[in-house]
Amino acid sequence: MTEPTRLTIILGSAREGRYCDTVFRWVLAEIGSSTDFVVDVIDPASLDLGSLGRGNGGESVAALRQRIDEADAFLVVTPEYNHGYPAALKAVIDSAYIEWQAKPVAFISYGGISGGLRAVEQLRLVFAELHAVTLRDSVSFPIPWRRFGANGLADAHEERKALDMLLARLLWWSHTLRSARLAAPYAEVAA
Template sequence: MTEKMTLAVIYGSARQGRFCDTVANWLIRELSASDTFSLTIIDPARLRTSRGLGAAVNPGEWLERKIAEADAFIVVTPEYNHGYPAALKELIDSVYEPWHAKPVAFVSYGGASGGIRAVEQLRQVFGELHTVTLRDGVAFPKAWSKFDAAGNLYKPEELRAPLFLMMDRLTWWARVLKQARKSKPYNEVAA
């Protein structure tokens, strides 16, 4: 049996009443039976208040440790005003080297575009952090019309194929890059 890798699900919004919880909860339910990954949640709303991190925890140190421990990431991001949220930018920019040589996938949501403009901007940011961003992702155009009041998708079968494709490719990259990091630490490549 192969040891599980760590997958960090990153919430992209910290707004009160955010829809991010609905989309992220769907994703977490879909991934909860994974034999490949153990999940960890990184939520900028919790970091701002340190709620749920434990007593006497420095949010910056906690975040850096969680990013360092992760083998792969899925960013669940809304699109606000044709871009990604400031809370997500702050979270990303709080850490540098622990992002290196790790894959990042995206689940986006929003109006007609489904958040893809935010994802395109995030690809540029994550490129500067030496990550590998996946082409395949999941987008929810008009996301609010896709879920019922309990947070369940009206047509879950429509999103399983893109989710499974994204996860297969994320798994491949996570394994390959984890092995590469073990073989030679990324910070030694150009040293």
């Protein structure tokens, strides 16, 4: 039996009144009581983002880096703001470097007509620079405020199917990369 994957879900927005919480709650409910994952949540709205941009940032940045380091896989729930991803998400990402290496990253996005896919494409470039492995599979919600209601997501069959595929592949990559990191630490490969 393989130990559960330590999945860190990162919320992409810190805006007041953000829609990220609605999409995140759907994701968390869909993951539900899965024994495949132990979930940690990094919410930039609860972080001191100012400290992330200052030098080493002290204890709060050290704690954030520790959480990133302990993760086996990441699921980023991000909006698209002005054809890009939010600054708060960039601050979280830039708080660490080697902690991201050789770990899988998947995306759930939302926004206007593009469903946040432009933000995801930019994030793929950023995570490639960090030596993380991004999954091709994603879930996107164009104009989500028309789909989510008081009872959750209306007619979510396609999104559930896409999320199931994403989570299955994220689990595979997390096991594969965790085994590889244990066999040969990534930092030592080209040392």
